[in-house]
Amino acid sequence: MRREINFTLNGGSVKIDVMPNEKLLDVLRDRLGIKSPKHGCGRGECGACTVLLNGKSIRSCITLAIEVDGQEITTLEGIEKNNMTDLQKSFLSHNAFQCGFCASGMTMTATELLTKNPNPDEEEVREAIAGNLCRCTGYKNIVEAILDVSKEK
Amino acid sequence: MKKELKYVGTRAVRLDGLEKVTGAAKYVDDLEFGPGMLYVSVLESPYAHAMIKSIDTAEAEKMPGVKAVLSGKDFPEKFGLYLKDNSIFPADRVRYIGEQVAAVVAETPKQGEAAVKKIKVEYEPLPVIQDPREAIKPGAPLVHPDLGKYEVVPWLYPQPGTNIGHVRKIRKGDIEKAFEEASFILEDWYHVPHVVHAPIETHISVSLYSYDGRLTMWNSTQSPHTQRNIIANALKIPHKNVRVVAPYVGGGFGGKAGINMEVIAAVAAMKVPGHPVKLRWTRKQEFENSSQRQELYAHIKMGVNKEGKIIALKHQLYWDVGASAEYGSNVVNATGFSATGPYYIPNVYIDSFAIYTNRPPCGAYRGFGYSEFHFGIESHMDRIAKAIGMDPVEFRKKNAIKRGEPVAYGVEMNPTGIQECIDKVAEKIEWGKEDKSPDPNKIRAKGFASVWKAPAMPPNESSAAFIKFSEDGSINILVSGMELGQGFLTAMAKIAAEELQLPLEKIRVELPDTDRNPYEWQTVASHVTWSCGNAVMRAAIDARNEILKTVSRAYHIEKASLYLEDGKVKCFTDPDFELPFEKFVINGIEMPDGTFRGGPIMGHGMFMPEFTSAKVNPETGLGGHPNVHYTTGAGAVEIEIDKETGRIRVLKMAEAFDAGKAINPDLVEGQIIGGFVQGLGTALWEEVKFDKNGKILNPNFTDYKIPTALDVPRDMNPIIVEVPQPDGPFGARGIAEHTMIPVMPAVANAVENALGIRIKEVPITPEKILNALREKEQNKQ
Numbered sequence: 017m018r019r020e021i022n023f024t025l026n027g028g029s030v031k032i033d034v035m036p037n038e039k040l041l042d043v044l045r046d047r048l049g050i051k052s053p054k055h056g057c058g059r060g061e062c063g064a065c066t067v068l069l070n071g072k073s074i075r076s077c078i079t080l081a082i083e084v085d086g087q088e089i090t091t092l093e094g095i096e097k098n099n100m101t102d103l104q105k106s107f108l109s110h111n112a113f114q115c116g117f118c119a120s121g122m123t124m125t126a127t128e129l130l131t132k133n134p135n136p137d138e139e140e141v142r143e144a145i146a147g148n149l150c151r152c153t154g155y156k157n158i159v160e161a162i163l164d165v166s167k168e169k
Numbered sequence: 170m171k172k173e174l175k176y177v178g179t180r181a182v183r184l185d186g187l188e189k190v191t192g193a194a195k196y197v198d199d200l201e202f203g204p205g206m207l208y209v210s211v212l213e214s215p216y217a218h219a220m221i222k223s224i225d226t227a228e229a230e231k232m233p234g235v236k237a238v239l240s241g242k243d244f245p246e247k248f249g250l251y252l253k254d255n256s257i258f259p260a261d262r263v264r265y266i267g268e269q270v271a272a273v274v275a276e277t278p279k280q281g282e283a284a285v286k287k288i289k290v291e292y293e294p295l296p297v298i299q300d301p302r303e304a305i306k307p308g309a310p311l312v313h314p315d316l317g318k319y320e321v322v323p324w325l326y327p328q329p330g331t332n333i334g335h336v337r338k339i340r341k342g343d344i345e346k347a348f349e350e351a352s353f354i355l356e357d358w359y360h361v362p363h364v365v366h367a368p369i370e371t372h373i374s375v376s377l378y379s380y381d382g383r384l385t386m387w388n389s390t391q392s393p394h395t396q397r398n399i400i401a402n403a404l405k406i407p408h409k410n411v412r413v414v415a416p417y418v419g420g421g422f423g424g425k426a427g428i429n430m431e432v433i434a435a436v437a438a439m440k441v442p443g444h445p446v447k448l449r450w451t452r453k454q455e456f457e458n459s460s461q462r463q464e465l466y467a468h469i470k471m472g473v474n475k476e477g478k479i480i481a482l483k484h485q486l487y488w489d490v491g492a493s494a495e496y497g498s499n500v501v502n503a504t505g506f507s508a509t510g511p512y513y514i515p516n517v518y519i520d521s522f523a524i525y526t527n528r529p530p531c532g533a534y535r536g537f538g539y540s541e542f543h544f545g546i547e548s549h550m551d552r553i554a555k556a557i558g559m560d561p562v563e564f565r566k567k568n569a570i571k572r573g574e575p576v577a578y579g580v581e582m583n584p585t586g587i588q589e590c591i592d593k594v595a596e597k598i599e600w601g602k603e604d605k606s607p608d609p610n611k612i613r614a615k616g617f618a619s620v621w622k623a624p625a626m627p628p629n630e631s632s633a634a635f636i637k638f639s640e641d642g643s644i645n646i647l648v649s650g651m652e653l654g655q656g657f658l659t660a661m662a663k664i665a666a667e668e669l670q671l672p673l674e675k676i677r678v679e680l681p682d683t684d685r686n687p688y689e690w691q692t693v694a695s696h697v698t699w700s701c702g703n704a705v706m707r708a709a710i711d712a713r714n715e716i717l718k719t720v721s722r723a724y725h726i727e728k729a730s731l732y733l734e735d736g737k738v739k740c741f742t743d744p745d746f747e748l749p750f751e752k753f754v755i756n757g758i759e760m761p762d763g764t765f766r767g768g769p770i771m772g773h774g775m776f777m778p779e780f781t782s783a784k785v786n787p788e789t790g791l792g793g794h795p796n797v798h799y800t801t802g803a804g805a806v807e808i809e810i811d812k813e814t815g816r817i818r819v820l821k822m823a824e825a826f827d828a829g830k831a832i833n834p835d836l837v838e839g840q841i842i843g844g845f846v847q848g849l850g851t852a853l854w855e856e857v858k859f860d861k862n863g864k865i866l867n868p869n870f871t872d873y874k875i876p877t878a879l880d881v882p883r884d885m886n887p888i889i890v891e892v893p894q895p896d897g898p899f900g901a902r903g904i905a906e907h908t909m910i911p912v913m914p915a916v917a918n919a920v921e922n923a924l925g926i927r928i929k930e931v932p933i934t935p936e937k938i939l940n941a942l943r944e945k946e947q948n949k950q
Contacts, residue, residue, distance in 0.1 A: 052192035061870035114654025116189030117419030154846035
């Protein structure tokens with residue numbers, strides 16, 4: 017039943033035995049100590065568990081761990097490494113988050129957006145983060161923070 | 170008041186910002202507890218109302234990995250915040266679908282889930298009651314036949330033999346005579362359904378009962394001390410042996426106030442000493458078994474005189490509090506006192522009923538009932554203004570309560586900036602100016618509402634604070650208010666910064682831990698900036714006095730000549746004297762003979778509003794002082810409706826609130842925007858749907874829509890008004906919940922202004938718009 021998978025996690029290589037029904041989110045959080053992706057709904061609806069698979073945002077709560085065999089996973093822990101990114105600095109100076117539970121997923125989605133489209137307009141930003149639910153902020157400061165980074169580029 | 174403020178009222182990066190953008194912030198589920206962790210799985214009731222004939226756990230106990238099985242026979246205790254009607258596990262009767270009937274503690278969640286399926290429960294179904302208007306009738310099936318036996322605070326009045334958990338009455342003036350004198354009267358019904366808080370983090374508790382008899386809980390909660398109190402009392406553990414640690418909370422909105430599922434984790438932990446146990450609600454459980462916002466059916470009869478002054482209000486509020494009123498009864502109570510809205514009305518008759526049904530328990534929800542009753546009141550205000558030929562904004566200004574005028578229960582209104590709030594919102598939304606859509610199928614219109622809200626609290630709610638210095642002159646502030654995202658930590662830091670003239674970067678504010686941090690009632694009611702802020706202010710003044718006393722003793726300088734600036738002690742009479750805090754706040758000041766003066770500087774402060782009293786005449790609601798003060802405000806929207814689809818888009822919003830003094834102006838604006846959007850969800854989309862058996866049909870984010878980044882207005886205008894609250898820290902009062910309140914009526918009023926149809930039931934869906942338009946057409950023909 018168990019199967020060994022190998023994948024790149026935040027630049028390092030990971031080798032781990034997983035059950036075929038184990039979710040990527042649970043493997044990251046409970047077995048690899050990567051706590052930035054959060055459990056919000058377990059159904060891919062809220063975006064709190066967003067991570068990047070080969071640079072593309074996915075919902076780790078509805079992704080099986082065995083699917084990432086041989087692939088590259090990036091989480092918030094991986095994008096900041098030693099320093100905060102410009103996006104994180106912008107989130108900080110805009111007081112973009114309140115409770116902060118959506119912050120990690122939102123950051124991963126916005127990171128993907130800015131990589132693909134360094135100068136998005138407001139509607140493109142809103143479209144990109146529409147799958148990341150935030151119950152606190154009304155999204156205004158989050159959108160402005162993302163737009164500010166794109167302006168600087 | 171002081172000279173110029175250096176920290177309070179300035180813009181700043183929030184104290185918890187760095188932790189949250191870097192992922193350093195820890196929520197309960199992020200904490201590590203090692204390989205000894207066990208998991209709790211819960212068996213839920215499939216019936217909304219049934220007797221439990223028997224529970225057989227024998228087979229479940231034999232399942233692999235199972236350490237313990239718990240059910241109602243072991244836990245006869247009742248618990249609750251105001252009215253002890255809640256069960257840890259029900260012994261004989263289930264009252265809603267999703268109610269916990271039994272639980273399994275197992276080595277893995279999967280083993281637990283498998284074992285739960287082996288628990289055999291025999292039920293005898295009972296009639297299900299879901300509509301509070303039916304449940305209040307004589308002869309309705311009783312949800313709590315033992316209502317008379319429950320412990321209750323003295324200011325709530327459960328009515329045994331009925332489904333009424335509480336009724337709050339107001340009888341002021343002569344209502345019948347006033348209606349006879351009125352030149353215009355309007356009466357109608359309004360309906361606000363159940364909605365859910367939908368924090369992105371679901372409820373979670375990790376609990377550990379250690380072999381020495383201590384219970385430690387790591388909970389996602391707004392109420393660590395209140396949870397400790399309820400658990401200690403219910404489980405008969407001394408308070409000192411219950412410890413509640415509260416890491417960051419991933420959204421509360423009232424849903425994590427008081428206690429609910431945490432009690433299951435507590436009793437589960439006690440079955441397996443030495444093992445931490447984790448109970449985390451799924452999103453479905455969050456919908457079915459945390460708490461919801463009460464449903465409200467409100468009947469309003471309002472009379473005005475020829476001058477356009479409101480002279481009479483009869484307001485009857487029928488609240489569905491679900492299967493438990495342990496917390497929700499206070500929503501009913503609070504709104505009963507305040508259901509006039511922010512207006513001076515001389516003759517008032519209010520009945521506010523807490524009615525039990527077989528729906529999930531309801532409790533605190535951002536706005537604490539005020540959103541729900543303002544929907545009716547503010548819809549009514551617009552309709553009456555139009556009927557008597559007055560501008561709705563002018564009508565509100567004319568009737569808005571002034572400082573010193575009596576509120577419904579007779580106490581004088583506190584200082585208020587409501588006129589300024591109304592004026593500024595009207596100006597920002599360009600009230601009176603028509604705006605046309607370029608699309609001929611779409612109509613634009615504006616809607617307005619003004620609101621008020623008081624914190625709903627027991628008269629002896631209180632807050633406390635410790636401040637302690639470290640060697641480098643920095644401080645840790647210990648409080649038990651909770652950072653829910655509203656900016657509590659930053660507000661407390663600024664208040665202390667101002668009193669101690671200490672830069673913000675030298676201040677930390679600690680999250681609650683009931684072992685170490687002093688008491689706070691709860692982080693609810695939008696009252697912690699005011700209440701805990703007062704405690705922190707007193708603690709800072711206390712620490713400042715210690716500093717000045719120490720320096721005065723060591724240097725023989727009169728205390729009155731000393732002052733603080735930039736983390737240093739300075740002297741009015743000697744400009745060269747300058748003593749940085751780090752030189753003495755721990756290690757004291759060395760004297761010429763080598764001895765030292767002073768010692769570790771600390772400050773403590775406490776606050777209780779000593780002027781409030783819940784002792785009122787139950788028949789009139791008069792004679793007491795149940796509320797500390799009201800915060801007022803106003804809000805408006807500009808909407809665009811597609812006549813063909815009935816779809817509404819909100820293009821622009823403006824809201825103004827009288828914060829007294831905005832300690833963190835940018836975070837106040839953040840609350841206004843965020844609260845508006847949460848209100849927008851309830852105005853346009855959100856409704857918990859039940860089938861005829863009481864089962865929730867939409868317990869997920871696919872079928873229950875909360876606003877996304879695409880759904881919100883692009884033009885959002887938060888406005889801060891500052892008419893100081895005399896007993897608030899630097900004049901501050903709370904605003905965070907209030908920001909939700911204007912939205913439902915403002916949108917409904919805009920719809921009427923657009924299409925001439927009055928929607929009296931939220932959410933205002935395209936279907937309701939099109940049906941109302943069709944009805945209007947038919948009436949014309």
